[in-house]
Amino acid sequence: xxxxxxxxxxxWARVKPGEKILDVCTGTGDIALEFAKKxxxxxxVAIDISEKMLLMAKQxxxxxxxxxxxxxxxxxxxxxxxRDETFDIATISFGLRNLSNYQKGLAEMGRILKHGGRLLxxxxxxxxxxxxxxxxxxxxxxxxxxxxxxxxxxxxxYTYLSSSIQGFLKEEEILKLMSSNQLKNLFSKKLTxxxxxxxxxxx
Numbered sequence: 001x002x003x004x005x006x007x008x009x010x011x012w013a014r015v016k017p018g019e020k021i022l023d024v025c026t027g028t029g030d031i032a033l034e035f036a037k038k039x040x041x042x043x044x045v046a047i048d049i050s051e052k053m054l055l056m057a058k059q060x061x062x063x064x065x066x067x068x069x070x071x072x073x074x075x076x077x078x079x080x081x082x083r084d085e086t087f088d089i090a091t092i093s094f095g096l097r098n099l100s101n102y103q104k105g106l107a108e109m110g111r112i113l114k115h116g117g118r119l120l121x122x123x124x125x126x127x128x129x130x131x132x133x134x135x136x137x138x139x140x141x142x143x144x145x146x147x148x149x150x151x152x153x154x155x156x157x158y159t160y161l162s163s164s165i166q167g168f169l170k171e172e173e174i175l176k177l178m179s180s181n182q183l184k185n186l187f188s189k190k191l192t193x194x195x196x197x198x199x200x201x202x203x
Contacts, residue, residue, distance in 0.1 A: 025095025
């Protein structure tokens with residue numbers, strides 16, 4: 001599902017030849033690598049605050065011979081080291097939820113976009129109140145930490161994952177924040193029963 005979600009983001013970006021892409025909170029580089037595999041563009045920059053994550057991203061790129069297609073940078077999503085109006089596309093995948101200030105993060109991504117540039121956000125979201133959402137909440141609160149402990153040995157990390165998803169912003173709140181940062185033509189698209197949402201807008 002994770003691979004499918006990321007491919008959906010890349011498809012909705014509708015990259016044109018010669019455009020510049022910035023992937024914020026790139027983590028281990030999956031979105032940046034997906035862009036490098038699928039589209040022709042002038043430049044792909046992937047930035048993350050974790051040096052260890054970036055090392056893993058570079059290793060992934062080297063393994064599939066795409067490391068030269070991407071510029072990996074160490075940096076903070078709340079203070080992007082780029083001039084205004086530098087990129088045609090900015091993306092953030094499962095990273096907005098981890099920023100300490102959502103408003104500032106969105107403002108920074110809006111700032112570095114050219115006029116007419118696109119922002120795409122892929123993020124977990126609690127599903128609407130249905131019988132499915134009840135099961136999903138149980139899955140998040142009970143099974144995710146347990147599976148995390150069994151598979152990775154890190155129950156704490158998966159407990160954080162669960163709590164951060166359940167406490168995250170609702171769809172209308174994210175769209176309102178995007179609008180307040182001068183983004184227009186906003187849209188949201190629910191994926192996999194609403195447990196993940198894709199948001200988009202133009203500067």
